[in-house]
Amino acid sequence: MQRYIGTTTIRESPLLVSAFSNTTNPVPGTLYLSPKGHSFSVCEDMNPRLQALYGDAFLPDQGEGGPAGVGTVSFINDLRVDVVEHHVMVSLGFPFEKLDFRVYEHHGVNNEGMWMLKTIPKDPDNELSKHLFVSVRTGFFVRSETEQSNIKSQMWLLPTDPVSAITQQKYESVALLRDSWAWVHVVEFFIGFDLLINLFLLVVVSYHNLRAGVLWLGDSFVAVSSTFLVRGALVVLSVYVDKMWAIVEFCTYDASDVAAIEKISIYESIARADLMSLYLCACGVIGILCRERVDPVVAMISFELGYAYRQQMLTWVPAVLKAVNEYANEVFLFTMQEAINGQENISPMELRTTTEITSSAKVIATVLAPFMWSLLLIVVYIIAVKIYWRVYPEKLLILRSGNTSNTGKSDNEDALLAQKRQYTLFEVATGAQLESRFGLMSHYITCVFVKGTKYASADGIYSNGFLIANSKFLVQARDIWWIVLMKALQARVTNVYVYELKGTSVQQKARLVYPDTLSWSDLVHINITILT
Structure with missing residues (x-):
């Protein structure tokens, strides 16, 4: 685009000279620009259905919302000027309705990454101004966006220099994470607090034994060892009350990374704490079933290996990788609103917006498969311990x-x-x-x-x-x-x-x-x- 607009005035630009025959008279049709040149006919490599990102518009005064076409008009005569003024216009309902642009005043950006606009009444004496919030919003939610959602709100950054205003279109995103049931994860706080209390008691006991001339260091994992079943049950209950949102969000995060589609933001520490508690509980149950003691250090190492290399492990099995990619595509790529009859006459573009997902047990089991595979290390450890005690019996x-x-x-x-x-x-x-x-x-x-x-x-x-x-x-x-x-x-x-x-x-x-x-x-x- 840079080579078409030149470096001085628009009147002297190669675009006007070559494409419009050095005239500023209006020309019917659409001009297509490519590295090969310009043309008023459709480019061969151009997809007839464009996956363009329309904005979502919200009218807080009326409690309404929906798609909208957002554009700006800037008057540029000379590329050597310092500042470009942008005039915002919005067509509500586009691309499902015909273009009907209205001019709006731009009043900055709110904390959710949305433009704050205000209508300019045609008749100020008889018509009130209305507030409008617009942004490009993508992401996913369960049941409703206000209950449990992970949404990325993208703001269009308006350049101030003329060259950037013509050649660039930049966005800045804001992550909006909502979970109305997040309070249930406070159980992890009490689990951690209980662990710290027991560690404090261990330090006191070791200190008094040392003063008595006895060097004794007890098991620092006793708090975990003695209550792993209760802790696991509490975490399962909290996950159930939370409708598995933290786990689903974590699985979607991993699927997106593995498929290299889109980077999303999550509170990873919440899901990690839940998974760790459930993993340690599973290790304890395996130990009980095998009538063996599973060292908590070994269990933690096994969990950390599974957690650190979980995304690489998902690529080991083609069937698992395929399922992960399909889920990521379903969430992030196949969220275009289906075109209605006759919409192609309005616009060749499609609307991509937020999408509702479900907590599929199959998807969760697939994405969390590396943690299940790492439990094989615990089984191998138990077998090795049993062989060791058989060869070298415990002495009195x-x-x-x-x-x-x-x-x-x-x-x-x-x-x-x-x-x-x-x-x-x-x-x-x-x-x-x-x-x-x-x-x-x-x-x-x-x-x-x-x-x-x-x-x-x-x-x-x-x-x-x-x-x-x-x-x-x-x-x-x-x-x-x-x-x-x-x-x-x-x-x-x-x-x-x-x-x-x-x-x-x-x-x-x-x-x-x-x-x-x-x-x-x-x-x-x-x-x-x-x-x-």
Whole structure:
């Protein structure tokens, strides 16, 4: 286009000289420009149906909306001027109705990326001005745009210099993300907060043990290991209440990237948190079914691999890639409004706008297939662990005098193995499981033997969610904060039970906690040790 308009005045431009025979008289017909030249006949390579982007128009005063043709008129005589003035005109209903341009005043851009226009009344004394918002809007939604939607509003940037005004058409997009049910994802906040609280307790316990001369670091994933089923159920409930919008939006985002059609914006962290919780829950269920402990670190590594390389993995299977491309095309390319009879007489162009999508289980399963494939790593891990324990059976941990330990062969190992199958007082009193606890948890030594007596190990006690308060009480970690609240309010707000300790023995009857049952000193001095 640059070579047609020249560099000086329009009157001296090659376009006027060659195409219009150096005259400014009106000429009927349409002028087509191409790198080969100009012509008043249709170009051979031109598609008879143009996929042009018409704007969406909204009349807030009347609560109406629909398609519109938006254009500008600029008077340019000389390309050497500094500023070009644009006059905006809009034809409501185009391309489904004939052109009927009205001039509008431009009053800037709102926070949704739409031009704010105002009509110029033909009779100001008897006709009121009307407000009109226009923009090129694409994207998708479920049920309605005001409930759950991901829309890109594109603003036409009007150039100020004459050359750019003739040769360029630039847009700036604004992402509009709406989810009226997003509040349900607050469950992830409470899950994360619970994890931080448990990490704080772990630091306190490790500190007190270190002061006592014992270096002990517990499993930092205990909060996840002990409640992965509950966490998974809460996330499933939140996803259901949200009508799976975050997952559908995430799948559409990945499909668009893989098909290289259009880049969209999403709150990726929300979908990532949901998928991580569901993935860890699935790992725990697999561990229970296989009667094996799945290390949370291994589960996290497997999830991160699947998450990081999910889009590349979608290209591994041709059938999966085809399904992903078809879905992306359906959402982003096949959203043209069907032409009505006779519309070709009005305009060869088509209207592309926002489209409604559905939460198809098939599409979700296809796009999330990499996460399912990465679960095979967990199965391989379980098989490898079972082979390892078959080849190298777990040794008994025997504490001898002088606080030394030994895991080698013992003269009475058969007798100790028989005793290992018996329950400790800790297991009998609390109902906790040391040997037969499976799922999402780290491997730990369940019990130790001191002078032929079986003790529940510190790791076994902590992994079952228990702590020792000042060597007096056995307390569930999740009840610590309830006890703190009761002492602060001096009222029993809920039923909390603890087990009294006599030395290393757990009393078999639980004790109901009152505000004065445990002192502040008891709550501060929490640690962990072996118990019979």
